[in-house]
Amino acid sequence: xxxxxxxxxxxxxxxxxxxxxxxxxxxxxxxxxxxxxxxxxxxxxxxxxxxxxxxxxxxxxxxxxxxxxxxxxxxxxxxxxxxxxxxxxxxxxxxxxxxxxxxxxxxxxxxxxxxxxxxxxxxxxxxxxxxxxxxxxxxxxxxxxxxxxxxxxxxxxxxxxxxxxxxxxxxxxxxxxxxxxxxxxxxxxxxxxxxxxxxxxxxxxxxxxxxxxxxxxxxxxxxxxxxxxxxxxxxxxxxxxxxxxxxxxxxxxxxxxxxxxxxxxxxxxxxxxxxxxxxxxxxxxxxxxxxxxxxxxxxxxxxxxxxxxxxxxxxxxxxxxxxxxxxxxxxxxx
Amino acid sequence: xxxxxxxxxxxxxxxxxxxxxxxxxxxxxxxxxxxxxxxxxxxxxxxxxxxxxxxxxxxxxxxxxxxxxxxxxxxxxxxxxxxxxxxxxxxxxxxxxxxxxxxxxxxxxxxxxxxxxxxxxxxxxxxxxxxxxxxxxxxxxxxxxxxxxxxxxxxxxxxxxxxxxxxxxxxxxxxxxxxxxxxxxxxxxxxxxxxxxxxxxxxxxxxxxxxxxxxxxxxxxxxxxxxxxxxxxxxxxxxxxxxxxxxxxxxxxxx
Numbered sequence: 001x002x003x004x005x006x007x008x009x010x011x012x013x014x015x016x017x018x019x020x021x022x023x024x025x026x027x028x029x030x031x032x033x034x035x036x037x038x039x040x041x042x043x044x045x046x047x048x049x050x051x052x053x054x055x056x057x058x059x060x061x062x063x064x065x066x067x068x069x070x071x072x073x074x075x076x077x078x079x080x081x082x083x084x085x086x087x088x089x090x091x092x093x094x095x096x097x098x099x100x101x102x103x104x105x106x107x108x109x110x111x112x113x114x115x116x117x118x119x120x121x122x123x124x125x126x127x128x129x130x131x132x133x134x135x136x137x138x139x140x141x142x143x144x145x146x147x148x149x150x151x152x153x154x155x156x157x158x159x160x161x162x163x164x165x166x167x168x169x170x171x172x173x174x175x176x177x178x179x180x181x182x183x184x185x186x187x188x189x190x191x192x193x194x195x196x197x198x199x200x201x202x203x204x205x206x207x208x209x210x211x212x213x214x215x216x217x218x219x220x221x222x223x224x225x226x227x228x229x230x231x232x233x234x235x236x237x238x239x240x241x242x243x244x245x246x247x248x249x250x251x252x253x254x255x256x257x258x259x260x261x262x263x264x265x266x267x268x269x270x271x272x273x274x275x276x277x278x279x280x281x282x283x284x285x286x287x288x289x290x291x292x293x294x295x296x297x298x299x300x301x302x303x304x305x306x307x308x309x310x311x312x313x314x315x316x317x318x319x320x321x322x323x324x325x326x327x328x329x330x331x332x333x334x
Numbered sequence: 335x336x337x338x339x340x341x342x343x344x345x346x347x348x349x350x351x352x353x354x355x356x357x358x359x360x361x362x363x364x365x366x367x368x369x370x371x372x373x374x375x376x377x378x379x380x381x382x383x384x385x386x387x388x389x390x391x392x393x394x395x396x397x398x399x400x401x402x403x404x405x406x407x408x409x410x411x412x413x414x415x416x417x418x419x420x421x422x423x424x425x426x427x428x429x430x431x432x433x434x435x436x437x438x439x440x441x442x443x444x445x446x447x448x449x450x451x452x453x454x455x456x457x458x459x460x461x462x463x464x465x466x467x468x469x470x471x472x473x474x475x476x477x478x479x480x481x482x483x484x485x486x487x488x489x490x491x492x493x494x495x496x497x498x499x500x501x502x503x504x505x506x507x508x509x510x511x512x513x514x515x516x517x518x519x520x521x522x523x524x525x526x527x528x529x530x531x532x533x534x535x536x537x538x539x540x541x542x543x544x545x546x547x548x549x550x551x552x553x554x555x556x557x558x559x560x561x562x563x564x565x566x567x568x569x570x571x572x573x574x575x576x577x578x579x580x581x582x583x584x585x586x587x588x589x
Contacts, residue, residue, distance in 0.1 A: 051497065074499045084487075086494035090512040099508075103499035151498065 002186050003064030003077060003154035004029040005050060010059030012045055019045040021211040022059070029064075029154075032181050032188045034198040037208035038234070043191045044159060046208070050189060051157050052076045064154055074103070077154035081161045085144045087132040093119060093143050094128030100151035111150075118146040121180065138169045145177075149184060156181075158190040162197060174200045195235050199223060207231045224263075229331045232261045239264065239305045242333065248299035250275040253330060262328040265290065265308040272324030279305065281319050286311075295321065354570060361563035368560045379564040389565065392549035396530055399461055399545055403468035404525035408518060410469070411476025416510055419484040420492070430481070437474045444470055445535040452539070459541040467535040472525035479524070483517035523580050527573055 005027040012020040020042045027033050035043040048054040049061055052073040061068045063077055079100065087096050094115040101111035112128075119128055122142035132140055141161060148156055161177070162170040178201045181188045192198055198205050199219040207215040207222060207230075215222055215231040226232040229240070241260040243253055251274070253260055267276070279295040282304075290308040297303035298320060307323065309315055360368035364376040383389055414433055418426050436444065448467050449459075457463055488510060495509045511518065533547040540548055546569065553562055 053493065053497075073493075073497045074501065078497075080494070080497045082490060082494060084490050086490040088491055088495070088509060088513070090515070099495065099500075100498035103501075103504065147494075147498070 001077070001152055001154050002029045004031075005155055005187065005189070006062045006065075007046070007050075008060045008062075010046075010049060010056045010061060012042075012049060012054065013057045018211050020049070020056070023211070023213055024059075025206060025213065025216070027155075027187060027189065029187055030185050032178065032201060032203045033190065033206060034202035034204075035189065035191045035206050035208060036193065036195060036198040036202075036234075037214075038193060041208040042211040043193075043208050045211075047080075047157050047159055047189060047191050050155065051078050051080050078157055079148035079151060079153040080157040080159060081141075081144045081148050083160040083163050085132075085140045085164075087140055087143055087147070089132050091131075092128060093124065093130050093132070093135075096132065096143055097128075097147045097150050099147065104151065114150055115146075118150045119143070121149070121183070122146045123176075137165055138173060141165065141173065145180070149180075149186065153186060155187045155189060158188060160191055160193070162192070162194075170194075170197065171200070177201055199235075207234060209234075224266075224327045225329050226261070226331070229259060229261070229334050232329070232331060237264055237306065238262065239267075241303065241305075243330065246300075247303070248277040248297060250277070255330065257333065258330045259333050260328060260330050262305075262325045264292070264306045266325055266327040267305065267307045267323050268309070268326065269313075269321050270324060270326075272326040274325040274328060276305070276323045276325060278320050278322050279307075281315055281317050281321065283317050284309070284315055291315065295323070357563050358567045358570070361560055361567045363560040363563070366559070368558055368563045379560045380568075382561050383564045383568065389546075389549055392544055392546045395461055395543050396546040399465045399468060399536075400526045400529035403465040403529050404472060404522050406465075407469045407472035407476045407525050408522050411473050411521065412480050412511065412514070412518065413506075414473075414477050415480035415484060416506065419481055420489065433477050434474045436470060437478070441471060441532065441534045445538040448535070449538050459539050461540065461543050461545075463539040464536045464545060467539050468525075468529040468532060471532070471535070472528060475528070476521040476525060479517055479521040480514060483514055488513050519583075520580065523576055527576055530569075530573070 005025075007023060007025040007027075010020055010023050011018065023042070023046065035046060037043045045054065049056050050063075050068075052068065052071060052075075055069075068076060088099065091099070094112055097115035097118050098106075098111040101114055106114070116125075116128055119125060122145055124139060124142055124146070132143065135143065141164075145161070158177075162173050165173060174197055177188075177190075181201075190201065199222075202219055204216060205219055205222045206213055207226075209230050214234075215227045222231060223235050226235060232238050233240075239262045241247070241262070243258050243260055244256050247253065253274075276297065278298040280298055282294045282296055284291055284293040287308075288311075290311060291313065293307045293309055293315065295305050295307055297305070305323070315321065359372065361379060362375040362377065363372060363379075364374040417423075418430055418433075423429065445467060448463070448470065452459070452463050491509055491513060492505050495505045500508065531547065532545075533551065536545040536548050537551065544552075546565070550562060550565055553559070553565075
């Protein structure tokens with residue numbers, strides 16, 4: 001099953017500190033949403049409010065059209081994959097996965113069959129008799145996922161589920177999470193502070209900062225056409241060029257205020273919509289997937305840019321290149 | 335230097351264990367008095383102990399009181415520890431302090447207090463009264479052990495159980511308690527040994543049915559005999575077995 005989530009003007013204060021400040025968000029049924037932001041931005045608070053572990057100070061949350069005000073976690077159509085897995089160490093994997101069904105009064109045979117099925121879904125076929133302490137971190141994470149999905153929730157909440165895994169394993173699990181979500185069709189709400197992880201799995205990314213939603217949209221939009229300077233910077237490296245002075249650009253950018261944002265990989269020597277004029281290469285470093293160069297505009301020596309050039313481009317320090325921007329956006333200065 | 339260390343070790347252990355060794359050795363004394371010289375070995379005192387109905391009844395009473403009072407202390411201690419560890423209550427520091435306070439009060443004072451109170455409410459000295467007394471002294475112990483054992487690890491597992499649909503009773507019974515199996519066993523068996531050995535409360539709060547320490551006391555009034563040594567040795571054997579069991583199956587598993 002699956003259901004949408006409606007968050008309507010929700011705030012949560014702890015004393016005078018506002019963890020969430022008037023947040024509204026519509027999540028469609030079957031969508032994979034990632035809440036992204038630095039620590040303390042309110043993303044985990046929002047997840048806890050959806051799961052029922054905390055109550056909003058004001059505003060309302062409904063799941064599948066039903067208001068969740070005063071509904072305890074155990075009665076909500078949500079389950080959670082916790083960052084520390086929170087497996088039951090005294091139970092076998094099959095008993096762990098079957099726990100939610102046991103609470104719903106499903107017979108032992110039926111729930112163990114379902115547990116075996118769920119363990120197979122996460123690639124742990126036939127390991128039902130093991131105990132959590134026999135597993136690696138990645139395997140425990142899979143069991144936690146199987147346990148949360150076994151009760152067929154409308155909404156699955158994932159609290160930094162890959163945070164404790166090493167980088168390589170994390171990238172592998174991302175693809176798997178996405179594939180599993182496609183198969184079960186449940187709405188996934190996933191919290192992370194890793195923007196690469198967010199882009200790899202999200203249908204839509206919700207960028208949060210200081211208790212508010214800064215930006216939301218598909219990964220490509222949030223990355224290439226961010227709505228705020230915060231999003232632009234948080235999503236990845238960006239050249240920020242304050243407008244106002246004279247810039248040797250063709251065509252010259254309109255407006256006298258704001259910041260022109262160009263990602264390093266959006267700059268190249270190939271013709272593009274914005275000509276930045278000739279730039280001298282200060283230094284260049286080989287990074288494997290690309291070469292990273294620092295350049296200075298010949299016409300405006302204060303203008304220094306970072307550029308990602310193709311692996312094999314024969315560029316040396318001191319050389320002059322004419323650079324074009326392919327994707328760029330002008331944002332309000334903060 | 336090494337020789338000194340070994341000598342020190344030997345001295346410490348003789349200091350601790352010599353009285354017990356003497357007790358056990360003279361329980362085999364083939365003579366009327368458990369004092370030197372040793373006059374040869376016999377097991378007749380053990381035969382007498384095992385044929386003594388009053389003694390065996392006292393042994394059964396002690397086991398009953400120890401096991402029942404420890405179970406009650408364990409359940410109450412667990413619930414109190416769980417409540418105070420999980421729920422933020424006003425004055426919880428004070429409540430913890432009050433729960434542990436009886437550990438610092440002498441058993442004699444506790445026994446006198448209980449005797450007074452039981453007189454007021456009309457509860458006669460009995461095994462029940464003694465059992466209640468032993469709950470009073472063992473509850474703080476169980477509480478302290480279990481409170482210290484409740485960590486964030488359990489807390490997040492409890493949260494997960496609630497998230498999966500468990501009610502509060504199910505959380506306690508299926509998650510919190512099984513996860514604390516080792517400290518619960520430790521608290522229970524420590525309570526059993528304390529209750530098993532306890533004399534003052536049992537002495538003041540029993541009358542017709544008595545526990546073993548009280549029975550031994552009444553035998554001592556008629557003078558020393560190798561028979562009391564034999565009882566002592568048997569009690570010591572039981573304690574050793576409980577401690578051995580704890581070491582092997584409870585404390586080792588925690589590591």
